[in-house]
Amino acid sequence: MESSIGATEGQERPTLAYALLTDLYQLTMAQGYWACDKLDEEACFHMFFRETPFKGGFAVACGTSQLAEMIDGFHFSEDDLAYLGGLDAPGGGKLFDPAFLDYLRDLRLSVDVDAVPEGTMVFPMEPIVRVTGPIMQCQLLETALLNCVNFQTLIATKAARVCLAAQAPVAEFGLRRAQGAGGSLWASRASIVGGCASTSNVMAGKMFDLPVSGTHAHSWVMAFDDELTAFREYARIFPKNCVLLVDTYDVKQGIENAITVGLEMRAAGERLSGIRIDSGDLAWLARYARERLDAAGLTDCGIVLSNDLDEHTIASIRAQGAQVSSWGVGTKLACAYDQPSLGGVYKLSATRMPGDERWTGRLKVSEQSAKLTLPGVLDVRRYVWGDGKLAGDMVFDVNEPVNAEGVIIDPADILRQKRLGELSYRTLLAPLARDGASVLSAEERSATSARERTMAGLEELDESQKRLLNPHSYPVGLEEGLWHRRARMASDLRGCRGVV
């Protein structure tokens, strides 16, 4: 089935050709590599970010399931090639050489991709995705890879923050305000990965096998002559799924009407699941509603709150003593309202000539040491204390020895060091694609399985790393030898003395 928005999980395989989901310069560079005989030169790129989003202490990796689909769906269709063939060069003539377009027609990816599984806690300056293979192919994947991993990691992280604050099920309600159809679908999926219990987005539910849920809108109440009739009708039609929205006209009266219907449902052997409050002072109204519901004997009727919520308003409302059974969170989650983008980058870090065994580390040096890239073919060791909490992460070169004491050094500050050698560790990057084809199982692509990893990952963090305000930063360092190799390379490239 041809899809214009995204691809599906499960049996339906993607047929969307993702090759043109790229910046033009990737394709012109590709023609350059083809023209100067670099097709057999290999490269290693890493994707990483430099700062955790939302001034938080962690991020939740997400987006690699879509990346796997992009890799499997990567090819240039005849239509794509005709489009590229028609592009004019600004100075005259055609932009692309027809012989290069013929080459693209038969191009099949042969890259290897390794990535942290979705739902893994990730931190600044550590590789989340590693791509190795012919340099031109690595380059052709850059833009689409960043597009899906940056966006979905951002939303999954926001969802995790909202869910940590809520400490009760959160339904994602963002579709109507999300960034277009495609953005909404992946935002809904990422929200589930980050910890949401359900989404209101039905297409995302079908495509990604996500739990869906919903209540009703104010228009339902307004469509009847009075609120009580509207509530009774809703309860009659959906006795097993009845949450009544009580703030269309007057919240206090709405609560009384809901109580009337709740008692009628009870008499008929049914249960009013909850009421939803969507305006006003949500903490005060939730406390008031709880008292009234309890006084009427409807102690099993829950309270759902919604209206422009995020992790901060939720934390505040809970601190004011509201007992909330679930939350509906839309705009500020699906649009990552306070930080609309994660600044993840994809940097060349090693190259290898045809026939060579060894990789040569590559480094980009800019004016600030904080912007130095990471040379080598890298992975991450995650060290764990005896009590199961995380101790710190070591970024290391897989082709170099790791110092026996497990010393890590902050990438930007040689004075910040840790010794982790005594502790047990696990390695984070796992195969995502081999020889240009995804190797992820259905379970590894599942959003709900990723949500379990998110829950387990959050358990491993210290409370101080999860707090909303000024969280403690999690230690990530370069393996000692890697730190010094990088410093020497930077000095050599800039002709400086000493270390950076």
Ligand SMILES: Nc1ncnc2c1ncn2[C@@H]1O[C@H](COP(=O)(O)OP(=O)(O)OP(=O)(O)O)[C@@H](O)[C@H]1O
């Ligand atoms: N007790 C509370 N503590 C902190 N924030 C709250 C509390 N009650 C509501 N809020 C938040 O305050 C904001 C109130 O916004 P606003 O004034 O637009 O709501 P409203 O009065 O219900 O109007 P509207 O009907 O337009 O939504 C929302 O973001 C809401 O989540």
Ligand SMILES: O=P(O)(O)OC[C@H]1O[C@H](OP(=O)(O)OP(=O)(O)O)[C@H](O)[C@@H]1O
């Ligand atoms: O507030 P959000 O977190 O985005 O959650 C989704 C909102 O969408 C609906 O109302 P909508 O905003 O469409 O209209 P209303 O505010 O007039 O009810 C719903 O009642 C929520 O308030």
Ligand SMILES: O=C(O)c1cccnc1
């Ligand atoms: O089901 C709901 O209550 C809902 C869905 C989308 C947006 N606002 C509310």
